[in-house]
Amino acid sequence: MRNWILPENISDVLxxxxxxxxxxxxxxxDLFGRYGYELVMPPLVEYVESLFVNDDPALDLxxxxxxxxxxxxxMGLRADxxxxxxxxxxxxxxxQGVTRLCYTxxxxxxxxxxxxxxxxxRQIGAELYGCADIAAxxxxxxxxxxxxxxxxxxxxxxDIGHIGLFHALAxxxxxxxxxxxxxxxxxxxxDLPTLRSATARLDPGIAQGLTxxxxxxxxxxxxxxxxxxxxxxxxxxxxxxxxxxxxDALAARGIAIRFDLxxxxxxxxxxxxxxxxxxxxxxxxxxxGGRYDSVGEKFGRSRPATGFSLDLRxxxxxxxxxxxxxxxxxxxxxxxxxxxxxxxxxxxxxxVVDLGVDPAEAGCDRRLVGGQGDWRVEALA
Numbered sequence: 499m500r501n502w503i504l505p506e507n508i509s510d511v512l513x514x515x516x517x518x519x520x521x522x523x524x525x526x527x528d529l530f531g532r533y534g535y536e537l538v539m540p541p542l543v544e545y546v547e548s549l550f551v552n553d554d555p556a557l558d559l560x561x562x563x564x565x566x567x568x569x570x571x572x573m574g575l576r577a578d579x580x581x582x583x584x585x586x587x588x589x590x591x592x593x594q595g596v597t598r599l600c601y602t603x604x605x606x607x608x609x610x611x612x613x614x615x616x617x618x619x620r621q622i623g624a625e626l627y628g629c630a631d632i633a634a635x636x637x638x639x640x641x642x643x644x645x646x647x648x649x650x651x652x653x654x655x656x657d658i659g660h661i662g663l664f665h666a667l668a669x670x671x672x673x674x675x676x677x678x679x680x681x682x683x684x685x686x687x688x689d690l691p692t693l694r695s696a697t698a699r700l701d702p703g704i705a706q707g708l709t710x711x712x713x714x715x716x717x718x719x720x721x722x723x724x725x726x727x728x729x730x731x732x733x734x735x736x737x738x739x740x741x742x743x744x745x746d747a748l749a750a751r752g753i754a755i756r757f758d759l760x761x762x763x764x765x766x767x768x769x770x771x772x773x774x775x776x777x778x779x780x781x782x783x784x785x786x787g788g789r790y791d792s793v794g795e796k797f798g799r800s801r802p803a804t805g806f807s808l809d810l811r812x813x814x815x816x817x818x819x820x821x822x823x824x825x826x827x828x829x830x831x832x833x834x835x836x837x838x839x840x841x842x843x844x845x846x847x848x849x850v851v852d853l854g855v856d857p858a859e860a861g862c863d864r865r866l867v868g869g870q871g872d873w874r875v876e877a878l879a
Contacts, residue, residue, distance in 0.1 A: 505617070506617075507609075507610045507615065507616055507617040508616065508617055508618055509616065511811070513821070514817075514818030514819065514820065514821075515811075515814050515818050517818065517819060517821060518814050518815075518818050518819055519620060519810045519811065519814060521819075522648070522649045522810050522813065523602055523620070523622060523810055525648050525649075526602075526622055526645045526648060526649070527600065527602060527622070529641070529644055529645060529648055530600040530624050530641070530645075533598065533624075533637070533641055534598050535598040535599060535600040535624050535641075536597075536598060536599055536600065537599075537600055537601065537602075538583060538586050538599050538600070538601055539601065539603065540576070540579060540582035540583065540585075540586065540601065540603070541576075541582075542575060542576060542603070542604065542606075543564075543573050543574065543575055543576070544573060544574065544576065544582065545566075545571055545572070545573055545574075546561065546563060546572050546573060546574040548581070548582070548585055549561060549574045549576055549577070549578075549581055549582070550581065551580075551581045551584065551767040551790075551792075551793050551795075551796055554767060557577060557578055557581075559608065559609075560577040560578075560607045560608050560609065561574040561575065561576075561577045561607075561608065562574060562575040562577075562606055562608055563575075575605075575606040576605050576606070577605050577606060577607050577608075578605060578621075579601050579603060579605060579621055579623065579807070580623070580625065580767070580790070580793065580805065580807070581767070581793065582601075583599050583601055583625050583805075584625075584627075584790075584793040584794045584797060584803065585794075585797045586599065587599060587625075587627045587794060587799075587801065587803075588794035588797035588798060588799035588800075588801065589797045589798060589799070592799070593628070594628075595628060596626065596627065596628040596629050596634075597626075597627040597628055598624070598625075598626050598627075599624070599625050599627070600622075600623065600624040600625070601621075601622070601623060601625075602620070602621065602622040602623075602810075603620075603621060604618055604619070604620055604621070605618070605619055605621050606618050607619070611782065612781060612782035613781045613782065614781055614782075615782060615809075615812070616809075616811055618811075619809035619810075619811055619812070620809060620810040620811050621807050621808070621809060621810075622645075622807065622808060622810055623787075623805055623806055623807030623808065624638065624641055624642075624805055624806060625638075625803060625804070625805030626638055626803065626804050626805060627794070627801050627802070627803045628801050628802060628803075629802055629804075630791065630802035632740055632743045632744055632747065633747070634802070634804050635744060635771050635789060635804050636744065636747040636748060636751070638787060638804050638805055638806055639656070639744075639748060639753065639773065639787070639806070640748075640751055640753065641806070642775060642785050642787060642806045642808075643656075643753055643775075645785070645808065646775060646777070646784060646785060646808070646813075649813050650815070651777045651784060651813065652777075653777060653778055654775050654776070654777050654784070655754075655756065655775065655776045655777070656753065656754070656755045656756065656773055656774075656775050656776075657755075657756050657757075657758040657761050657773065657774050657775075657776065658741065658744065658755050658756070658757055658758070658761065658771065658772070658773045659757070659758050659759050659760065659761030659762060659771075659772050659773070660737040660738075660740065660741055660759065660770060660771055660772065661762050661768050661769065661770065661771075661772050661788070662733055662736070662737040662769065662770050663711065663724075663728070663734060663737050663738075663759055664681075664682065664685060664708075664711065664762055665733070665769075666731050666733035666734045666737065667704055667707050667708050667728070667729070667731070667734070668681065668682075668708075669733075670701075670704050670729070670731055671697075671700045671701060671704045671705075671708075673700075677696070680692075680696045681693065681696045681697060681708060682762065684696055685708070685711060685712065685760050685762055686760075686762055688712040688760055690709065690712055693708065693709050693712070694709055697709060703729045704729060706727070707727065707728040707729050707734075710724075710727040710728060711728075711759045711760045712759075712760040713727075714727065714757065714758075714759035714760070715756070715757065715758045715759070715760070716756060716757060717756060717757070718742075718745050718757070720757040720759065721738055721741055721742050721745070721757065724738055724759060725738055737770070740770070740771065741757065741771075744771065745757075761773070761774060767790045767792070767793050768788045768789065768790050769789055769790055769791045769792055770788065770789035770790075770791065771788050771789045771804070772786075772787070772788035772789075773786070773787055773788060773806075774786045775808075779815070780812065780813075782812060784808060784812055784813055785806055785807070785808035786806065786807065786808075787804070787805055787806025787807065788804065788805075788806075789802075789803065789804045790803050790804070790805075791803060820861070821848070821861050822848055822861075823848075823861060823862065823863040823864065824847075824848035824849065824850045824860060824861050824862045824863070824864075825842060825847055825848065825849045825850070825862060825864045825865065825866055825875055826850055826852055826855070826857050826860065826862040826864070826865045826866065826878070827839050827842075827849050827850065827851050827852065827865075827866040828851075828852055828866065828867075829851050829852055829853060832869070834868075834869075834870065834871040834872075834873055835866075835869075835873060838866060838868075838873035839851070839866070842866070842875070848861075849866070850862055857878055862878060863877065863878055864876065864877055864878060865877075865878050
């Protein structure tokens with residue numbers, strides 16, 4: 499039996515990659531703190547009722563389930579941390595003003611999100627509760643760009659959509675159940691033939707609007723094209739106004755964006771703006787986010803909310819960084835030797851005690867030598 503074989507899309511994180519992931523994690527959490535985001539640590543496992551917001555079949559499908567031996571109730575391994583943070587904001591902190599929270603931790607998925615994706619992402623993210631203004635979305639997107647820059651990703655492309663456009667058109671058409679799901683899936687996949695077939699019997703103006711969404715892609719002139727192509731429903735007008743306001747605010751911060759009004763790849767809890775960041779050399783989006791104003795309703799307190807998350811493992815790149823060169827020290831209990839080792843470590847050096855290590859495997863390029871209180875560091879021969 500091959501006991502060392504891991505499940506599909508599950509893998510160990512080895513030292514060099516782990517070093518890169520941990521450096522990014524620490525740096526990004528420090529960045530979140532400078533913006534005023536407070537760290538929370540939800541549990542890896544909860545009762546399934548707490549892990550889903552409203553009826554979210556996509557998230558339900560991604561969640562591993564098990565039985566609690568203490569209560570007999572069904573539990574789940576979290577596949578997304580946002581519902582947990584929403585529970586903390588709504589039910590535990592219960593603050594009245596704006597609340598900024600951040601998190602980091604593993605999630606586990608029954609299936610990978612994309613090509614070459616792991617089923618155990620190391621998720622990190624930030625969420626802002628209690629502000630419905632576009633300024634909250636601007637802050638979250640700015641923080642996402644800062645996070646990606648800190649991770650060493652340049653030339654990031656940001657695609658922005660608004661899931662409210664689909665919902666406004668689908669509501670106006672009276673689409674429900676399987677018919678609504680069919681149109682939504684075709685829109686996600688930008689499958690125009692299927693989209694035309696699925697909307698053929700709808701009101702011509704609504705059908706034209708739905709089939710126009712996949713063609714509304716590009717720079718800021720997309721908004722003007724959308725106003726001409728989509729029916730002037732109140733929710734459609736409000737969504738396009740929000741996109742225009744967002745474009746102006748991000749331009750003032752030097753953040754270039756593209757609009758993709760068929761960008762609806764999100765969890766079912768998203769209600770408005772949705773965005774995804776892409777970078778050269780990465781098959782999948784390196785970060786995703788959006789607005790989810792009703793996310794806390796299930797927990798008794800619906801508040802405006804916006805945020806983003808990214809997978810630290812998705813952002814690791816070859817070559818992984820090498821560790822700082824270490825110093826090889828002899829084993830022993832001589833007071834002078836112990837004092838010398840402590841002093842070197844206090845100064846930020848890595849000191850490896852020689853218990854039979856290979857200096858090259860241990861990353862040592864120097865050696866601690868001497869005796870009788872006279873210890874010094876010299877290059878390894």
